[in-house]
Amino acid sequence: MKYTILVYENATDFSSRTDERRKEAYWGAYRAYTQALQTAGVMVGGAGLQPPPVGTTVRQRDGKRQVQDGPYAETKEQLGGFYQIDVPDLDTALDWASRCPAASTGAVEVRPNLVM
């Protein structure tokens, strides 16, 4: 079954990406995690996302396009990236999700992909 691991990071996580003292640990952890997924042969795809302020939200209402600066919702944790994995069941997906660095600081959601 294919699952998507949604990586929700807090403000500190996002700032760790560029902070001189913390960025090495941050990127090192994600490199290692991604490598582990690849080595296990479960990784299907994924992407890291630029921080929420770079996001732009669009809604189409009454034939008009409404464009808003920033992410869809202001929450403490924001989507920072995602992984697509292919594993036998939810329990295995949860095992992988709990190893994601953001699981220790922010939150990680696991959702089965729709079969299309």
Next chain:
Amino acid sequence: MNTGDPHDAHRAAELAARASYGRLVAYLARRSRDVAAAEDALSDAFVAALAAWPRDGVPDKPEAWLLAVARRRLLDAGRHATVAARALPALHAVIDEADGAAARELAFPDERLALLFVCAHPAIDEGMRTPLMLQTVLGLDAARIAAAFVVPAATMGQRLVRVKTKIRDAGIRFEVPDPRELPARLEPVLEAIYAAYGSGWEDVAGAEARRAGLADEAIWLGRLVTRLLPNEPEGQGLLALMLHCEARRPARRDVTGGYVPLSRQAVARWNWPMIEEAERTLLVAAHAGLPGRFQLEAAIQSAHAQRGRTGRTDWDAIALLYEGLVRIAPTVGASVGQAAALAEARGAGAGLAALDAMPPAAIASYQPYWALRAHLLAMIGRADEAARAYTRAIGLSEDEAVRTFLAGKEGAR
């Protein structure tokens, strides 16, 4: 084949249902990974049995007969309904395996343990674990479960459908967790069983018809877990705890239906064979040398049961057991129990001091706290405070008999 007496056929279908419902569901669900589909197929099989058995006689192997019909229904459902293409190989696997099992005339494997772990999976909403277990393992209908949890039958039915959809769509694993994970995963299984017992315990002797108790069902599940996991002392601890509580049920009410607190219960009205079984079960658990929450709670009940033999209650021992319980499983109930034991062992002042130390938010709506507080305040003559505490306890009581009991104590001061 037996002779086709319709009454026998109904009885046989009923017995087969009770004894093997959970086994059949577990077997079918594990292979199809779809609890709802397994249950639907099985209920069709039971309907078919009620039609065929009175006519043709009860088959020699009723379970195999039901399994054969159910797996055929499961395949039909897979063909006709909008089942995702990926489910079909799984369905074929069910058919092949069930055919093999039937052909070899072997009993099919008991996979209810895996089903119990699915029902109490951490990905399942906590409030739905017990209802799910009662339905899939015991075959209870939604209306009966709804009555025990005091929600409308339709609401319970919808919630059960939703949670089974999640099991299928999220792809929860149908397996007994490996030994490393087992203790952590067993805890919610035991909690869910205990919650079923609690739903029955509140309703002493059917005081409220709409809260039909599930104590028997919970004990049945407890026995099942101890049989399937004989080396898990917490499972035995839970069973011992439930048996101890159940053994005292007849003594919780006097002849007029009035509430009788534990310390006043007539020990002759306790169910002694059940207490013996509880003691044996707890002894087996103790051999493992791995104490846990349920074993401690059972040990507390065991200490209370000693009064039936010695005529006195060892409150020091009970206070010590509660201390251990509060340390490993801090709950409001355990803290109030500890305070009660301290009051008995060292006087009302010690009990009150323990109650005073509890956080106000935790006890604001907790009836046993206020009942105990009222009792202890009355003992040391703080009448006004006692009256206020009694009023609070009465206002928080769910049980008419308990309200009457507390009002009587308040009036008798």
